[in-house]
Structures are given as structure tokens and as C-alpha cells.
Amino acid sequence: MPRILRINTRTKEFKFEELGEYAGLGGRAFTSRLVNKEVPADCHPLSASNKLVWSTGVLGGSGASNSGRLSCGAKSPLTGGIKESNSGGQFAQTMPRLDIHAIVFEDKPEEGAGFSIVEIYADRVEFKDATPIVGMDNYPAHEELKKIYGDKVVTALAGPAGEQCLSASTIQFSDPHLNPARSAGRGGLGAVMGSKKVKAVVLDPAAKGRMQPADPEKFKAARKRWTEILMGHPVTSQGLPGFGTAILVNIINEAGALPTKNFRGGRFDKVADISGEKIAEVIESRNGKTKEGCHTGCVIQCSQRYNDKDGNYLTSGFEYETVWGFGANCLINDIDDIATMDRICDEKGVDTIEMGTTMAVVMDGGGLEWGDSKGAIELLKKIGSSDPMGRIMGNGTEMAGRAFGVDRIPTVKGQSLPAYDPRSVKGVGVTYATTPMGGDHTAGYAVATNILKVGGDVDPLSKEGQVELSKNLQIATAAIDSLGLCLFVAFAVLDTPDAVQCMCDLVSAAHGIDFTADDFIAMGVNALKDELDFNAKAGFTKKDDQLPRFFSEEKLEPHNTIWDYSIEELQAAKV
């Protein structure tokens, strides 16, 4: 039976519990319920009252394609609201082998306590002194852990940024390619891990258990159909595997929605240098890989192996948003430098999206010349060091804005906006404004329907239909996140009539229950309700559901659009 593992980081006691009141919940539905129920909404995110929760999805460990995503939840140090930060990597695939559905890190050590490596076994938890890897970047720290636990060890790491409790810190999870390259990126949960003095978490390398579906035959059939669905859609079978998410660079630029120079324009004149096509060309010329999965069981394979000029591994999980953030938004067009920045973010443990907008704000404030990629690399290297500039960078866009006296701050609820200008992709703007997560595209990716014409066709420049679109996508996303599925399955799901039923069949067969499409929707709605409830208790109101004023005041070229939603109009996007 899958269990909850609670770990008290102060007393170092642990407890395996039955799921109890959390039975039936997984992934985001699980983390958001637990955080809403057990974390005082008015606590400081770095205080002992906050809890860090990791949960596999309802389909975690089932073996269904792309079901290995991990949800990480807590009160966010970045937004002050609830956070679910979603990561690939091997963690969510391995926890079920230990019969562990979720891990909850509670309390925090006394002042002056050192960092620990937390070893998790099927029957116990052990705290080991982390001193040898404290202060170390994530890749070398992971190498050290490999020396102790073996190459295939499954780890979670707080990087130097997380150790310092910087509010844009990630938690880095190890991937199938033996690198700590997958991030629970958004919302600063690495800082919560750091506040609890957990440097690393290691899952028993000898873990052997395997989840057995309740109805093996039915599960097998559903699983087969599920893979067919994913392999039958052009985005998930051709676009993403061929070019990764960076395929969007040209598409969004063409749509006039690629934010340029801290959201001043919608097109980048040097876009050809940073496009997905260009990246694929570079990768192939250096014997890298254009297709890799972020976790075992992924059939979409949107990740890659990006090698440097000498053919040595540089980075992976090199996403469109990262290319955009350090690229167009900072007027940088050197793709190797951008890849280097991606790697540094993974090394220090900071969110690449937040760092891209932070860098642009620093440039806006005169802290660095526009387009200075070498200078940008040096700034990122400071993160996690004693250099106070690293402390500014690692705390993200709003903090950099205050440090440099900048009034052009592209954030919602304290979290930076990603790579789609909301004036010309209005659907995703509705998501930015209204999701309980703060500025976030993944929470309701209306770009799909606005630009890619997946799941319908809603004009990106018009207000019509966007609020409803965003709401429906927010619900579907929360449900997909709760099943532990990769969000990219949504491209296929939205265009395939039997896809929702197929996901329900997977759940039903895996758990021996009758899980319907209504249950699927309810799971998404309830997760969102937990999140909105927590945020309301934390002091958020509808006033927080709006974009910064400059989006309403400045027209965006080339379409000369502005953001023109009232707060009242936006409320209908919330469940």
C-alpha cells in the first residue's frame, strides 16, 4: 500500500502513514490539499510552520507513458501563496518502488544546525552529514552522491541558491541520463528545502518494488491506447521530439508575441540565431541528441543533450522559455552563451524563467548592458556565493527591480511572466492573471489554442472566449498534474476524442475503481479550490489577479495590442 512519509527535519524522526484523508489524491491535488490543510497561510515560507510536500501522481509508478512527473508543494517564498512546482526526473518513478506516495518535510532544525543528506528506504529514514557537498554546485554534488550510492542513484538537491534560501531557488532532480538536470523550477521551493537544512534527498538505490495494476488486462489495453494517442498527434510525435520546446521560438516570434527587451516588443530581429531549428542544427553538428526523455517511460522525448563546441555535454532540459528569457528578452543571440546560462541555473539551482526576467530587469536598471551575454554569465555565477549581487539575482525579478530602481516589473503575484506577451496571446494572459500560482504559462496554456490551434482556434488578439478557455485549461491542467502526467500530453488530449476516457481507464484499471471524466474534472477543480482557498487565507484578493499596469498602457508591436481586461472580467476564469 502506498504511504505518506513524514520527516521531521528538527527531531529527525520519521513516520510512515496510510493515505487516510488524502486517499485518492495524487500529484498537485495531493500537495495542494495537504498544504492548504496543514500549513498556516500566514506563516513565513522559511519558517518551521511551512511544509515541503512531494507527491507522485495518481498514475505515478504505473508504467503508463509520461506518468512520471513529481509535484512539489509548499507556501512559496517567491509569491507568498501556495505553490505546486512540477518536475521531471526519476524521483516520482522511484518513490512507488518504496511504496511511498508522498514525502512531507516538516519543522526546521535549530539555528546553526548543519545540512543533511536524507536517505530514504522502504522502512526507514537516515540523516547523514552533508558537509562534504555543502556549497557545491548541483552537478558536482550529484557526482559525489554517485560515488557513494552508485551511478543510477535517484536524488533531489538544493543547490547553492537553495542553501541560502533565495526565493527563486529550484529543487533539482536527477534524470535518466544521470544528471541533476530536472527542476521543480518555479516559486522558490528550493529555499524551503534549504530552510529545513536538507541539502540532498537520496532514494534507496536498491529499491525494487513495482506497482501492480488492480486490473492488469484492462490497464495493458488502456496503456497501449494511451501511447497511441500520444504518438498520433503531430505536436507530441513530431514537433516536440524534433526540436524540443524551442520549436516555439520561431512560432511565437512570428505571432508577434515573443517578449523582447523586458517586454518592449513582440519580435526579436536576431531570432534566427536562437530558434529551435538552429539549436537542433547545433546539437546535431556536435553529436548531441535532439530527443531525450526527462523520465523513464516518456514517449514524447522533448529534452535533448546539448554539447559545447568541444562536443562535451553542456546542458539538457534546454527549454523555449529559457532560450527566450536569456535570449530575446535580454537581446542576447549567442545560443552557446544561453545554453551556458541554462547550465549555470541548474548548477546553482535557480529558475531559468525567473532568471531571464531578472536579468532583463537588471539590464533595464543599468546593471548590465543589453545583450551582454558574457556579463550575464558572470552575474549568474555569483548566485549562491557570498557576493551580494548573487543574493539579489537569486531572489528574482521583483527584488532585482527594487535593487535597481526599475518600475517595469513583469510579474504577477511576485512571480515573473514567461515567454508569451499577454497583449498578443490574451488567453495565456488570463492564466497569468488568475492562476493561484502567480505568473505561469503552464497553469493554463492557452498558447495551444491561441497560436498552435490545438483544441480549437481562439484568436490570440481578441478578448473573445479567452476567459472560458483559460478556465477550462486551468482545470484540465490541474487534473493532468494530479495524475502525474506530463503537461505535454494535453496537446494530444485536446485533439483526440477518446483521450480523456483513456486517462480515466488508466486510473480505473490501476486502482480498481471507477474513475470517470467527471472525476477527472472534479480532481482539477478541487485542486484549484484548495489553492484559491489557501491564497485567500494568505491575504490574496481579486486585486492580485491583474497584470502590471504597463501592459495596459503600452501598445505591443507588431499588432499594437494592449492588455484590456478589468479585474471583474477576469474573475470568471477562477473555479
Next chain:
Amino acid sequence: MPRILRINTRTKEFKFEELGEYAGLGGRAFTSRLVNKEVPADCHPLSASNKLVWSTGVLGGSGASNSGRLSCGAKSPLTGGIKESNSGGQFAQTMPRLDIHAIVFEDKPEEGAGFSIVEIYADRVEFKDATPIVGMDNYPAHEELKKIYGDKVVTALAGPAGEQCLSASTIQFSDPHLNPARSAGRGGLGAVMGSKKVKAVVLDPAAKGRMQPADPEKFKAARKRWTEILMGHPVTSQGLPGFGTAILVNIINEAGALPTKNFRGGRFDKVADISGEKIAEVIESRNGKTKEGCHTGCVIQCSQRYNDKDGNYLTSGFEYETVWGFGANCLINDIDDIATMDRICDEKGVDTIEMGTTMAVVMDGGGLEWGDSKGAIELLKKIGSSDPMGRIMGNGTEMAGRAFGVDRIPTVKGQSLPAYDPRSVKGVGVTYATTPMGGDHTAGYAVATNILKVGGDVDPLSKEGQVELSKNLQIATAAIDSLGLCLFVAFAVLDTPDAVQCMCDLVSAAHGIDFTADDFIAMGVNALKDELDFNAKAGFTKKDDQLPRFFSEEKLEPHNTIWDYSIEELQAAKV
């Protein structure tokens, strides 16, 4: 006729206007009304939409004792709410000589524009290139202005912190002793001035006008009685003139409410080294002055001239809160070093209260050893420089907390709490929680009645009567701030039966109206209503009316008290 001077900092146009809809309002009532009416509550505080408003009080320029305070208003870069920051100095006494009741700085220059010195005359405004004083500390900058405009020039300066738009920046006003030693300290209005590229404002040194009371005889009589009232109370005639506000060090320590080591204790074991008595002794031994006024017409004389060991002027306006903030709260007991820190804050243009709590938070985060006064001095010197540590410090307590990963952050609405622990002076805790200003003691100084037994006797350790006390004091304070009177008149007013009538007589005689005690109260209530209304529009709710959780979780020695108010209980303190 007194006029409003509007200055567009982008176009450099100016306009003298009649008071119009703002007639009858002065000081805080004026600034809060104008900000509430004319500034979009959701604007970025550093954006062109914000306005910086300076207003003399209703009694400004009348010649009544202690009527020369200036109210500065804007949307605060520190709190995100409305701000009235109150300053001494000669500015409010000189504006009426130019028939100027209020000055409104609007819009902001284009990107890349340089700083200006704004010269204000009775008939015009001139913008001069400020390049020669840009980047200069406030004292040397003021010296340069004296060379141009004469020794007695009346100036307002944005220091190096304000130039960088740091959110704890002050505006420094020149005092009668020819130094830029008076601050509109709280809430970061120096950053708003900096955002508008105003380095300095200079009032016509040849200003000669003089306000004539409508009823000279009545005014003369009321003015005489008013001075008698101030001179008849022991706090305003003996305590404050003898020792300045630092007389409180021993008193509050004795009461067990002197926050020590970032609000961990209520008494400082080295209090004797930093007491008001000790400071007076040092001042006298060095031929300084224990009595000085912050503006012409002050009869309380709580300021001083603090000389260094060589007998040279070091600082003035050396307040209790400053002594506490860099002293007990940082475990520093070297009074000369604390005086040096006060001077540096005036030089860089940052709020000493915010800096004291910021320093303690940096110490809490391991950025400096507790008690390291030399290190603290070095940190303050970085403010306004290109050193990023200065950018962290100059943005105050919450930003330092994020930079150093500290969860013990003594702020309300983003502004740091001052020198009275709310667990053992509960009345002022109610003010901290509920005033629209954010953590602020001056907004409703219940210390008077809780500890000094002025205006009654309410047990500081008990909840009983505190909410009503705070509410009444908040109203009276807003009214006093609106008349342009020094807040310290309240000590005498609270204990003198005819004092409110005397203030009303002053207003009536000065303006030829019938101003009653009800009008006085209404002026305070209406100012607060404007402020609460603005904050509500800016997104504040009652959830923001509470102290950080640690005050409710940790008992404060020696009385072992906690903060035990629910948000609902606190709402009654609001008008």
C-alpha cells in the same frame, strides 16, 4: 492666497493653482486626499503615475509654536500603500513665504534623463542641471547648494539612496542650523523623488512674504496660550528638551519593551551605554548642545548637536529609535558608532528605523556578527554606491530578509517595526497592525498612555482598552499632522483640558473661520479614511492588519507576554 504648485518633471512645466477642492486641508489631510484622488492605486510607486506631494499644515507659516512640520505623501515604494512621511526642517516654514501651500511633483522624465535642481520662486520654477551634486552625500551636496544660494538656503535633497530609487530612501530637509539633518524618513519617498529625477529642491532664498492671521488679536492670544500649554507639561518642557527622545532608552528598557537582538528580548544588558542620560553626558562633555529645534518656532527643542570625540559636529536629530535600532536591536553599545551610523543614514538618505531593523536581520542571517559596530558602519557606507550590498541595505528589512534567507522579519505592510516591542506595549502593537502607514509608532503613539501615563493609564501588558486607545490616538495624530504641528505637542494636549480648543482657536483666528473640536476630529478621521480607501484600492485587506506570527509564538522576557490579538479584534482600531 496660498496656492498649489504643480511641477511636471517630464515637460518641466509648472502651474500655480488655487486650492480648489483641497481648500481647508493641510499637511497629512492634504497629501492623503490628493494621493488618494489623483494617484492610481495600482501604479508602480516609481512610475510616472505616482505623485510626490509636499504640504504645509493648516497652521503652517502662522508662527504658532511647533507648527512647522511638513507632510510628504505618495504611494510608498516600501509598503505599496499610501504614505505620509512627516519632517521637520525649514521647508514648511518657508513655503508660505512664497504663498505656496503645497507642491506636487508629477510624471517622470524620459529614460536616460539627468537629475535636476528644481528652484522654486513665488512666480516660477526653474530646472537646473544637478550634475555637479549627483552622487554626492547629503551634507556635501547641501554645502554646494549653500555656495550657490547662500548659507541659509532652504533645501530638500534626495541622497545617493534616493537617486538609486531604493525603497528605504528619505528626503532630507535642511534645518535651522544649516544642515540637511531632518528626514521625511519612513516609506521610501526619497525613491519617488529620485524616480522623478529631482536631486534637490531649493526655495527662493529671497522669499519674504509672511502669512497674516485673519484675526490678529485672537491669534496672538491663542498663540500665547498654546506656548504656555507646551511649556507647562513635564514631557515637553523637561524630558524632551533635557535628553531628547533618547530619554526613552532607559524608560522602555525598564518597561521590558526595548527590542533586543532582532526582537528576541525586552531588555538590553548594556543599556547604560546608550541611554539618553549617557548621550546628554557625552554631548555636554564635548561642547555640543542638548537642546535644539528642528524648525524655527519650536519650543520643545528635542534635537541636539552631537559632536565627535574631537568636538566636531557629527549629527543631530539623533532619536531614540535610531539609538535603539543600531543599539539594542543589534547588540551594539558604542554610542559614538551609533551616532556615526545616524550621520551616515542622513548622508546617504535612508531611514534610520528601517536601517536598524535591516542591520539586525542581516546579522540574523549571518551577514555580520552581532554587535559588530564597525562592520555595521561599513555596510551603511555602501548604500548609494555601486556595491550591490548597498542596494540590499537601502531597500530595507524585508529585502534584507530575502537576501539572507531570514524568516524573522519584524515588519507590517512591508515597513519595519520601531523601538517598542508590541508584546509588552500592546497599545502601540495595535497601531503597528492597523495604521495605513505600515509598522509605525508615530501613527498612534500608545506608548504615551501605556508607559508614560500621559492621557490616562492603560496597562501595557493587558489587551484591555488598547484598541480604543490606538484608534483615538490615530485620529488625533492624523489631525495634528494635518495642522502641521509637531506630534510631540500631543503629550501636552492629552493632559491639558483646554489644549484642543486652543488648537482650534489658532486655526479659527489664522483663517477667519469657525474651526471646532469636531472639525479637528473630522480632519483626522477623513485623512485616515482617504488612506484606508487608497490602501483598499491598492489591494490591502484586513489580512494585512496583523503582526508577523513570531510575535504570537514566542514569549517576550521579562514579562513573558505574547501578541494575542485576532485580526477581527483589531479591526475596531480603524475608522
